[in-house]
Structure formats: C-alpha cells, structure tokens
Amino acid sequence: YYPWGYDGDNGPDQWHKNYPTAKGRHQSPIEINNKEVHYDRSLLPWFASYDPGAAKTILNNGKTCRVVFDDSFDRSVLRGGPLQGVYRLRQLHFHWGSSDDHGSEHVVNGVRYAGELHLLHWNPKYSNYLDAVRRTDGIAVLAIFLQVGKTPKPEMKRILEEINAIKTKGKEAPFPNFDPSILFPKSHDYWTYHGSFTTPPCEECITWIVLREPIIVSSDQMAKLRSLSKNAENEPDLPLVDNWRPTQPRYFRMVSASFL
Numbered sequence: 001y002y003p004w005g006y007d008g009d010n011g012p013d014q015w016h017k018n019y020p021t022a023k024g025r026h027q028s029p030i031e032i033n034n035k036e037v038h039y040d041r042s043l044l045p046w047f048a049s050y051d052p053g054a055a056k057t058i059l060n061n062g063k064t065c066r067v068v069f070d071d072s073f074d075r076s077v078l079r080g081g082p083l084q085g086v087y088r089l090r091q092l093h094f095h096w097g098s099s100d101d102h103g104s105e106h107v108v109n110g111v112r113y114a115g116e117l118h119l120l121h122w123n124p125k126y127s128n129y130l131d132a133v134r135r136t137d138g139i140a141v142l143a144i145f146l147q148v149g150k151t152p153k154p155e156m157k158r159i160l161e162e163i164n165a166i167k168t169k170g171k172e173a174p175f176p177n178f179d180p181s182i183l184f185p186k187s188h189d190y191w192t193y194h195g196s197f198t199t200p201p202c203e204e205c206i207t208w209i210v211l212r213e214p215i216i217v218s219s220d221q222m223a224k225l226r227s228l229s230k231n232a233e234n235e236p237d238l239p240l241v242d243n244w245r246p247t248q249p250r251y252f253r254m255v256s257a258s259f260l
C-alpha cells in the first residue's frame with residue numbers, strides 16, 4: 001500500500017507511479033458534454049431498494065466521510081438502468097472542494113458542483129467485493145451532485161449531524177437506521193459510462209450512473225463537511241477538503257443518456 005493524496009507530490013498526477021491503472025483508458029471522473037452524449041432510448045430506469053436497517057456506521061478515513069452498510073446478502077440493492085441483475089449497496093461517501101464553486105469530480109458542460117455523493121454497489125455474481133473490483137462489471141456507482149442553494153435538502157441533516165463525532169481520521173460512529181434513497185433528487189434521469197474508481201488503485205470496474213439533477217445543500221452544510229480533518233486526533237490539524245480527482249481523458253468511450 002502506498003500513501004497517496006490530493007496535493008503536491010502524492011497528488012492525482014503522481015498516482016500512476018504506484019498505481020499504473022491510473023493512466024488507463026477507462027478512468028474516472030470525466031467531462032460530460034451534451035455535444036458528445038448519445039441518447040439511448042433502450043436504457044431502462046434504475047431502482048434502489050434499500051433496507052434502512054442495513055446502515056451500520058459512519059467514519060472518517062482521512063480521505064472522505066463514509067457510511068458503511070451490511071452487504072452480507074442482497075439486503076440493499078440497486079438494479080435496472082444499464083445494469084444486469086442486482087448490485088449490493090456497500091458504502092456511500094462524498095467528494096468536496098475548499099469552497100462552494102468546485103468540489104465535484106464529474107463536470108457537466110463545464111459546470112463544477114460543490115460536491116459529489118457516491119453510492120457504491122458491487123455485483124454479487126462475484127464471490128466478494130475484492131473479487132468484484134477486478135471485473136469490468138463488478139461495481140456500480142450512483143453519483144449525485146451537491147449544489148449549494150437556499151433551500152437545502154433536510155435529509156442531508158442526519159449525515160452532517162454526525163460529522164462532529166468523526167472529526168479526525170480513524171474516528172467511527174454508529175449510524176443505524178438510514179435509507180440513503182431519501183437523498184435522491186426528484187428526477188432519475190442519468191448519464192452512464194464505463195469507468196474507474198476515482199481513488200487509487202483506480203480499478204476500471206465501474207458502471208457509472210451519474211444523475212442529471214443535483215441535490216441542494218446549504219453553504220453551511222458544505223462548511224460542515226469541510227470541518228472534517230484528514231489527520232488523526234493527536235496530529236496537527238489539516239482540513240479535509242478538495243478530495244476530488246480532476247477529469248480524465250474519455251478516449252473512445254461513449255457516454256449514454258437516459259433522457260433526451
């Protein structure tokens with residue numbers, strides 16, 4: 001395991017030295033531009049069937065804020081859309097900036113959002129998560145943009161209330177009884193393409209489902225996320241901000257849209 005980060009000598013431009021896949025042809029995130037998107041009328045709607053009882057803990061791993069779910073059976077699943085079969089919800093996490101004008105990983109027609117929520121699911125046709133990350137159809141990530149606005153989504157409150165309990169790297173707190181589908185925007189319109197984890201080892205195993213409609217958060221809620229620290233409790237304070245990877249070359253990939 002090699003230390004990696006988002007700035008200076010262990011930043012995204014250096015990841016390929018220890019994680020060669022980071023220079024692959026199917027990397028994420030990417031720019032999504034209307035001119036290059038292909039409307040695919042055969043794309044089905046996607047469905048999430050999540051059990052609130054599957055939610056377990058919320059943690060700060062020094063890189064993001066993550067909520068972990070019980071994925072020991074098909075308890076909380078995503079299906080439909082571009083997917084074959086069901087994919088098990090394993091965790092959700094966020095990427096955000098140091099100010100409201102940037103922080104998302106995917107960029108839509110040049111627009112950067114303040115942040116991006118990733119709900120990560122794995123394909124149970126493989127024996128476990130680690131096997132799934134080695135397969136091109138192993139993982140499905142539902143990505144939802146966070147846009148700063150005046151009428152924030154009240155459902156975000158539950159996650160942000162827990163931030164105080166996980167201020168520093170390594171801290172974890174119980175996070176029971178949470179159905180992340182309450183965070184979804186009204187519209188299920190999406191873009192989909194094949195890509196990778198946006199963090200090392202950047203395995204190219206992800207079917208991305210990027211929602212067109214952002215959810216609205218307040219500037220104070222973004223400030224709350226930025227109050228997390230990437231250091232451990234007894235170390236000098238380093239704000240956990242700008243944990244987003246710049247967009248990568250699309251090469252010969254098609255980005256399909258579920259909407260006209």
Ligand SMILES: Oc1ccc(S)c(O)c1
Pocket residue numbers: 064093118120197198199
């Ligand atoms: O653990 C992680 C899985 C997927 C993604 S996109 C991350 O940023 C972290």
Ligand SMILES: [Zn+2]
Pocket residue numbers: 093094095118198
């Ligand atoms: Zn992510």
